[in-house]
Amino acid sequence: MARNYRKRFHVDINTALSDLQAIGVEFTQEYLEAVKRSEEERIRQKHAKKRQKLMEEEAFLYADSDDRFAFIAGYTSGGMPYGTTWEELGLEPYASYEQLMEAYASLEGIGEKGDHDDADKGEKELCELYFK
Known part of the structure; x- marks a missing residue:
């Protein structure tokens, strides 16, 4: 349900959960913790991918250069x-x-x-x- 809400209203998963809880939808504590861990991991991977891309761009940028x-x-x-x-x-x-x-x-x-x-x-x- 939270996933569909998130996609329908274009919000992140934490906002979707908060909104759904505000209107009375109940989630287990285990589910909320699992979603939190999953979201933290997704953000960590996103940042790691961005760092990797920057490192690759820098390596490419200076591949055909030297001090002169x-x-x-x-x-x-x-x-x-x-x-x-x-x-x-x-x-x-x-x-x-x-x-x-x-x-x-x-x-x-x-x-x-x-x-x-x-x-x-x-x-x-x-x-x-x-x-x-």
Whole structure:
């Protein structure tokens, strides 16, 4: 009965039980305790899932980065990384996801006119560019 009430009126289980008790429906103490434990476990699992998702997003976010590059686009034939540096984004290494997305959004449109294309530069020029 409590489950149907909860779904019908879009309330949590504790509110459903309180409302039903207020109109005279009686529940055993064991049932109320079981519902309480179940709800606590559901909330604990929800928080654990959220923490896990945040950890996975963070791992994905920094998978292609290091202390110098916010995003490593690739490596030269000599093994040198190239990409977007933290400095170019105006951020400290390993900045938050929100800061990183904000910085990338501010970079949109830069380089679209072809005024600097790193893809056409050789390894020596890339090294000179990034290690001045």
